[in-house]
Amino acid sequence: MSEMQYRKLGASGLFVSALSFGSWVTFKNQVDDNLGERLMKQAYDAGINFFDNAEVYAAGDSERIMGRIIKKLGWSRDSYCVSSKVFWGGELPTQRGLSRKHVFDACHAAMQRLQVDYLDLYFCHRPDIHTPMEETVRAMSDLVQQGKVMYWGTSEWRADQIATAHAVARQYNLIPPLVEQPQYNMLERDKVEGDYALLYDQYGLGTTIWSPLASGILTGKYNDGIPAGSRMSLANFQWLADRLETDEGRAKLAKARELTALAEKLGTSLTKLALAWCLKNPNVSTVILGASKESQLSENLAALDTVALLDDGVMAEIETILANKPAAPGDFR
């Protein structure tokens, strides 16, 4: 079995597993309590110590399932980290966004669903342009002060919004965000390699990156159409399948086909190559895996060993196929 690595979450003292496990789409839609229990045990036994959630996933049922499983498996609370994210809690005006009220309500509700008395990571799932930055930073900081949250972060915020949160925290002596949760994979690099380039050194920003396989495109499973039972065949995720039909989608599939051939030449799979490529970036604290089957999780965990294949020559071959390297702003050295 591949040996798990642990990486510091940004400038904090917390070591998270380089691969972690998330529940978006899968829990409730494809994964019930029984399969969820097998997947989480498999992940935990392989050294995964971070499990990702959000209030919006399956309208809270993803957290309920995960909470029941963690309780049943009897894991010691000091042996794993669990997250939630606040933004889309319901239809009412008080149930959405990053107001102090919703940030507090959502935190308490997530702790109840997960059956824990604190969250390790708590993310603002998107920026909220309708709430003053000071209100949100103060609410998150207060939750940390109250011991309900260990570390707080953002998801898909712009670099200047993260910088503003830090400035506000410094001005009022509050606790700043530690971590961002951005999409990052071979086909989506702008934020992690471009926009955020200045934030790693400036603020010690950690990253828990999502959709490392671009929802499955980077497994090669969509190279010849949409297979039955896959994410893009699910009725409520038709919007993802529709994206494959756009010019951008077709260009991504063309790259996936070229990368599949490269992976075969290297004696590995595109899935492992794509995950290893994410792991290779030192600004990635943890790569959040999604899996609807145990066999998928086994393959994805083995990507830890594939990193060794990615020497300069292979990285250059990948770069030629991708042709999407963002310019890092402000680097004159």
Ligand code: NDP
């Ligand atoms: P991926 O891009 O890795 O996609 C995972 C999906 O790809 C699986 O559910 C499965 O779908 C397919 N797959 C995975 N491994 C394999 C394999 N070895 N062979 C074939 N197919 C495979 O990650 P996700 O999009 O699931 O994102 C991971 C996590 O990131 C989420 O669970 C969530 O925690 C977080 N996230 C956060 C977001 C945010 O806004 N902060 C947004 C999205 C995700 P299938 O079998 O159905 O085809």
